[in-house]
Amino acid sequence: xxxxxxxxxxxxxxxxxxxxxxxxxxxxxxxxxxxxxxxxxxxxxxxxxxxxxxxxxxxxxxxxxxxxxxxxxxxxxxxxxxxxxxxxxxxxxxxxxxxxxxxxxxxxxxxxxxxxxxxxxxxxxxxxxxxxxxxxxxxxxxxxxxxxxxxxxxxxxxxxxxxxxxxxxxxxxxxxx
Numbered sequence: 001x002x003x004x005x006x007x008x009x010x011x012x013x014x015x016x017x018x019x020x021x022x023x024x025x026x027x028x029x030x031x032x033x034x035x036x037x038x039x040x041x042x043x044x045x046x047x048x049x050x051x052x053x054x055x056x057x058x059x060x061x062x063x064x065x066x067x068x069x070x071x072x073x074x075x076x077x078x079x080x081x082x083x084x085x086x087x088x089x090x091x092x093x094x095x096x097x098x099x100x101x102x103x104x105x106x107x108x109x110x111x112x113x114x115x116x117x118x119x120x121x122x123x124x125x126x127x128x129x130x131x132x133x134x135x136x137x138x139x140x141x142x143x144x145x146x147x148x149x150x151x152x153x154x155x156x157x158x159x160x161x162x163x164x165x166x167x168x169x170x171x172x173x174x175x176x177x
Contacts, residue, residue: 009090010090011090011092012090013089013090014026014027014030014087014088014089015088015089016088017086017087017088019086019087019088019146021087021142021143021144023088025142025143025144026087026088026089026144027089028138028142029087029138029139029142029144029147030084030087030088030089032134032135032138032139033080033083033084033087033089033091033135033147034080034084034089034091034092034101035101035102035103035131035135036076036080036128036131036132036135036151036154037077037080037081037084037091037092037098037101038092038097038098038099038100038101038102038103039102039103039104039127039128039131040073040074040076040077040080040128040154041073041074041077041098041102042098042099042102042104042106042124043070043073043104043121043124043125043128044070044073044074044077045106046106046107046120046121046124047066047069047070047073047121048066048070049107050066050114050117050118050121051063051066051067051070053111053117054066054114054117055114056114058114058168062114062168065164065168069121069161069164072157072161076154076157076158079150079154080150080154081093083146083147083150087144087147103127103128103131104124104127104128105124107120115169118165118168118169119169121165122162122165122166122169125158125161125162125165126162128158129155129158129159129162132151132154132155132158133155135151136148136151136152136155139151
């Protein structure tokens with residue numbers, strides 16, 4: 001149990017940071033990053049769920065792919081949270097707050113066949129890609145080139161994983177001769 005008597009930094013507040021980004025601009029970037037952070041964690045949990053529940057003939061490669069994908073999502077979330085803090089903000093962290101702030105809808109608790117699960121993942125990736133593109137542009141326009149570059153790197157990885165899922169969802173082209 002914490003013995004702390006007072007709140008050190010209140011959620012939703014922005015303090016001046018050593019990065020010297022205007023507080024009004026920092027607030028906009030922090031809001032965008034917290035949205036991306038929330039989306040990354042919702043994606044992480046959905047991918048983790050699918051990793052646990054994948055079955056079928058391609059179990060092992062999909063199990064390994066989903067593990068790699070959720071690890072990438074978790075790393076992105078961590079980098080986004082650290083950037084929020086560096087900009088003078090407080091990273092969103094509560095589970096209900098993360099889900100409420102995310103621009104994506106989690107799948108829910110039911111277990112689906114692999115193809116349906118991957119379709120849900122692909123849809124979520126697409127929504128995240130669109131949001132992240134907007135946030136790259138926002139950070140760039142506000143003069144926060146470091147955040148824009150970080151988000152570009154996350155965007156490239158996110159697009160790669162979406163593209164891989166797209167390949168998994170293709171019809172099998174091998175024919176018996």
